[in-house]
Amino acid sequence: MSPGVLAAVQFSWLAVLPLGIVALAAVAVLLAGARAGQDQGEALGWFSAAALAAAALPVLASLGRSRLAFDGTVAVDAYSVYFELVILFASAMTVLISLRYVAEMGLAPGEYYALVLFAALGMMLMAAADDLILIFLGLETMSLAVYALAGFARRQARSAEAALKYFLLGAFSTGFLLYGIALIYGAAGTLKLEPLRAALAAGTDHRTLLLCGVGLVLIGFAFKVAAVPFHMWTPDAYEGAPTPIAGFMAVGVKLASFAAFLRVFGLHLGALAPTWTAVVWVVAALTMTAGNLIALAQQSLKRMLAYSAIAHAGYLLVGMAAGSNEAAGAILYYLLGYAFTNLGAFAVVVALERRGVEHESIADLRGLGARAPGLSAALALLLLSLTGMPPLAGFVGKLYLFKAALDSGLVWLVVIAVLNSVVSAYYYLRVLVAVYMQEGGVAVAPLAARPALLVAVGAAVLGTVLIGVFPAPYVAAAGAALRSALSLSSPGPLALIAR
16 A cells, blocks of 8 residues: 555544544443442543543644535635534533532433533544535434433423424424435436535526525524524423433534535525525524523523523524625634533523422522622523623634624624624623622522532633633634635635625
8 A cells, every 4th residue: 555545544544533532432331331330420421521632632633724625525724624623522410410419410421421521522523524414414313412411301291292392393304405406416416415516517408496495494493503493492491301412412413514514505505695695684583582582581591591592593504694705713712612601601500409399480599699690690690601792702703703704894783793693682681680680599509519510610710811812823723724615616716795
């Protein structure tokens, strides 16, 4: 074997080594969990977190490389590295948040942590896939695990209801996605994204068939990112799922879905951008508005965060509608800040739960500022970031995203987005009013007694502050990730349009 061929083979295996580590760890945790007792659940959690950290090492080893592996189906570039690292971080944070929670709620630790790892595997596959079928396989791997996790609190009727609704609507949306992929294959003759981009640039005789396929794929992605009108599963799924899993769904599923969404539509379907960006414009406006207005009426903190997640999907879709390279970089930066902020918010909800009893009503937070000043300060900072207050990550993310949309001429969409941000301030600040200006609520165990949860909350707060106060390195990393993905395309114009 020649050195060049040998190097290609080694590079191919490096491309899937992180996936292999996570998959093997998931199988190991599942087998060990079958024989482990409830008292050994925390050890399985620490092993899962260690496996996720180990998977990050070969991901980092891929930095500086930009190639397609396995016959053009897997992309190894800074784009996939960026998303895989954030997905691994979100998964590890979920495990840390869950360590005491699993035991207190009486959940089966082996199955629980194995499903988290399998979901992370599907998310990473979606981020690295450069082939529509591989994206579909990653999405299904992620979805099946998350369906099971949403209904993991088997003793609670609302958990079973959440899983059933999520599964039925998810299966329905999967049909749209798969049928759309079939139509795209019929029109373009390929499922690999790079040949598909080249085929679109050369023109096709089956444009109507292609547009139908693209529309169906768009519906599939819209469901996964919880965009209106495909958002109906979100509040029930978040409310019924175990709280750490609700945070995992809000962050991990959104990360993986936007990674694939942006790679497919932004980087490879740029030739059709004038068509699909018009649809995304409308969906973005509806998603922001519906998410924020319905969140105003929520009394449950988890449901409020669910509608908040819908609204933030709308903000991200503003970047998709802009269809420019600057907007794509803004989406990557926004997702990074959102991951830290939202995981931290759900970690605080977990901190309110004691002795297996969930306290998720906003009324339960009354007087929290006096009883738990550190936890209250963390919650306040995280909610202010979600609101978009400077100098936190949420503010810089929105500023970057809205500026890119303005540069693309989407003035009215940015106006709608800014007005929605003002509306969101009401329901976020309503929580802080309960925390600092009202009395009552429930007692909270000190975070020092739960060190893993303390680490998770601290990491979320620190990341939210650093990403906002010192945005330059993260903006540069997002830009480098985008350029790396674009470099995999054939010579010619950038896949994204610049209007």
